[in-house]
Amino acid sequence: MTRSTTSVGIRQSPRPEAGLHPHYVALFWLNSESGEAAADRLTARGAREARGFEPVLRAPGLLILGDTTDPRGQVRRQGGRILIGERFERAGCREHAEAPGGWCPNIWGAFVSFEHRPDGSVQIVRDPSGGQHLYLTQKQDLLVASNAFPSWLREALNLDIRCDLHQLAAALADPLRLTYASPLTGICVVPAGCTCEWRDAQLGPVTLAWRPHALRGQRSGMDIADASARLRSAVIESCRAFATRHDRLAIEVSGGLDSAIVLGAIASAPNAPEITCVHFHVEHSGGDERDHARAVAERWGVRLVEVGAKASDFRFEDALQEEQPLEPVIFGLDPLVEGASLGVGHAVDATAILTGQGGDAVFLNSPSPWTAVDRARAQRLATFASRVPLETALRAGTTIWHIYRLLLTDMVRSRREAPAYLPGGHLTRFALEARLRTEHPWLEHLAALPPGRRDQLRAIANCQHFNSPTARGAFAPLIHPLLSQPVTETCLTIPTWMLAHGTINRALARQTFADWLPAGLRLHGLPPVRSEEFEGPPPIVANIVRVDHPRGRNWCS
Template structure:
């Protein structure tokens, strides 16, 4: 009998390998594999949201206390954003708080410098903060070729520079645990999605409060209230997401794109839920990627406490319009954890933006990345079309198009395929 939670993806590209989903148990008997589901996120989406919200800080504190137990020296990846700031505040305020050293990475890119926010958090709790400026040339994705073979491509951990810096700080500081704020966007529900209004109407009807919700969504998305109202009565789109668009697929890739609809089992099981909750669960499925093997994750050091099961279950039970009660991103979390946040972070609007940095990373390494992709395993196998991708791998394209997620995913897949003997 085997329980598997380390393999984070839903589908595996290796032949004859089946990934066991978190919350399930698979057993092999008489040559057959049977699975049983013990935990699924949709089961927690119909509870008392108001009561859940009030209990959230206490439950989060208990989880942090558990993760810190037995660790006298820890580090935290502190971006200065809301989620990592909440984790820092929780960690620093527990009765048996460890010695804390924080790391903030400053990418050389407009919108990427969040050090003032990180400083305000470190200053509030009086712990150390290492500020490290990085430039695009320092991040070389080809370093993934030197890392141990893994069962899945490096999506989380693709930024090998950040992974190395965090691991080195922990080693230098003697930390036995590394904390992150990953998962907060999903559980606290970061997007001002139009689906929030549909969730409210399905649960409450056309009651008082709808206009305020519609107005805040319209303002946040810079659209009219009529667009939001129309979305309530329209069929919702699929939450299936693919980083690699069919526009650059080769013949083999295009056939797979068109014939297979990739839907995570969690998403398949939640079709009866309102659209906002389905979106939250879809975001939660992505968080499984954070469990893959990285330098920071070695020896069990890296933890993502916001993805602790009690916190996840509690946030799933809170309606989306309560998680996002107004124009503020993750407004409920800002209110419930206000005592842990410096004013600078609590009143902040928006998030840091590092997309330009990663586009510049690809541009800085184009001489090496072009042959890696255009003459690589994926191209030779017909999964991608080199002639179509060629125009993407130019300085001009990268200057105007924010395609680093797609190109980064291709790099990860290419390196992974080569490691498994594909080329």
């Protein structure tokens, strides 16, 4: 198959309204007179400020406005619920039984839902992917929900939103905090997979609707072949479901494994949409993966646009233009990448931008030795006689004796969960105390999980930062299909030692999708063995690793 490669420089800065375009606004009220007046003001102001932003649903006590030009603004009813965003049926599921907390496990996507009850109360749910933002604020007996609160929206509803410096300081010590708590007074963040209730003009506590810790142990008797089949099915389901909603895709290809898998899942479909791959190359960063990106694009015969930049192209003021979004910009902080993606997106008229973000977490690209402990908890002494300790030691860059010590210690005393915070010497005493009071809702039950799974779930929770405001996400849907509910749930039910087996990183993913990958990526996680003749390791090293293994020879030489 042929492909074309185009190299360009960065000429376009991100739009200043990055992350400030509302895809939807949901308004609920108890007092009919004041509520109707607020709804009228919001409808009139929205029509002036945002193209395609119009009332989609209006009933006593509620108003839903949506961006009719964007799939993230789609509004539909399902039973007694109002769903906003992209929604898909789970493969093989027919029933729609609800789990406790209002979650329906047989649908997935990037959406929020509201159940407006006859007594005026509202139950609010955000899907587990976090692909649709959900901020809540109250004003007297009025509840406002939206993915963004630009100045015109705040003015229309007379909302007073200010920065809470103490909470912002606490977030500097624990960056994960920004995925479940707002540094602004008057704003409530509903984390992905969570729910809360508004009753009698009061917001109740945020609770889990999706329970990732409960997914463990649901695949007893799974072997590598079964795990591989399940993983392939989930990735295909997720990537192709999003792709079918769009005609022209821009896929950000890093040259690594995860984005290559996303491209392969879509490009191998019978009716694949038009695809343009984008690769960012920054001259001052470590590593040059342009050759890998070219090989990935050539594998599927799709167009590749290489966007280059150098340190002198960066202007700090580009990251601080005009109005800022509600939450700190993290994933969209680099104005060079934002500008490049926007430029390519505009040039090819992309209707969505896809990435491979989250693959490291779900596929378990981790050198952690704790996966061996997970296996020992399940298979006990058989783990000591297997290749697992050696392979884990090679991946973790440690000795096999260290792995044995962890296995034996865990049999006597299980690992305690100790969240790792930044030192915090720059923080006030109040902030240091505040950071210890809360935890991401997904992580409240970590003690019930084996240590390798704990690390994986922490990494997946941290990937919610990829859903933070971006300029390219304001231009078109920015989709991370590897963080979708089907992929995340599948990877959380596959034992960690299967995801990370052997000596190559993300071994199960590389094996599962080998037919989609160019040769260089199938073993890209394995450093080459040295070519010089190997005469044997020092005696102490020979007692630590198996020198008949290629990685053992390389590690010892």
